[in-house]
Amino acid sequence: MLGMAVLLWGSRVMGRHLAIDGLAEDHELVTHGPYRYLRHPVYASFAAIASGTALVFRSYVMLGLSVMLVVTERWWASAEERLLASTEGFGDSYRTYAARTGRFFPRLRRSFGWRRREELDAIPSRSSW
Numbered sequence: 001m002l003g004m005a006v007l008l009w010g011s012r013v014m015g016r017h018l019a020i021d022g023l024a025e026d027h028e029l030v031t032h033g034p035y036r037y038l039r040h041p042v043y044a045s046f047a048a049i050a051s052g053t054a055l056v057f058r059s060y061v062m063l064g065l066s067v068m069l070v071v072t073e074r075w076w077a078s079a080e081e082r083l084l085a086s087t088e089g090f091g092d093s094y095r096t097y098a099a100r101t102g103r104f105f106p107r108l109r110r111s112f113g114w115r116r117r118e119e120l121d122a123i124p125s126r127s128s129w
Contacts, residue, residue: 003048010034010041029090031097037106039081039097043073044104077103 013033034041047070054062081103084094101107 003045003052005045006034006041007045007049010045014042029084029093029097031101036101038102038104040073040077040104043077047073047104073104 010033013035014030038044047066050062050066050069054066081094081098083089085091085098090097
């Protein structure tokens with residue numbers, strides 16, 4: 001169910017910017033909705049749906065197909081990210097976005113405002129204000 005929800009949410013947010021081959025006309029970098037947390041929510045949802053289905057039906061064949069799907073999605077996502085990070089795509093703005101979001105899973109520390117100890121130590125204390 002979660003996979004279907006993320007699939008519908010991600011597809012809806014991407015809207016007219018969804019393209020099969022390359023960038024859509026007048027494309028803009030979408031960083032809201034599920035794209036705030038991960039760069040490929042649609043691929044992640046397909047993998048979750050396929051894996052969940054394999055587990056529900058206890059099928060080794062479906063599990064094997066799920067693994068093949070994940071391998072294919074990783075390859076496809078890498079190709080998309082090379083395009084989006086290029087000068088034809090969004091360049092530095094995409095690289096900055098990619099640095100703060102996870103590919104298929106959210107980066108929990110950044111997504112939920114958690115900070116590393118070093119980051120907290122760098123914040124000036126109230127006594128120094």
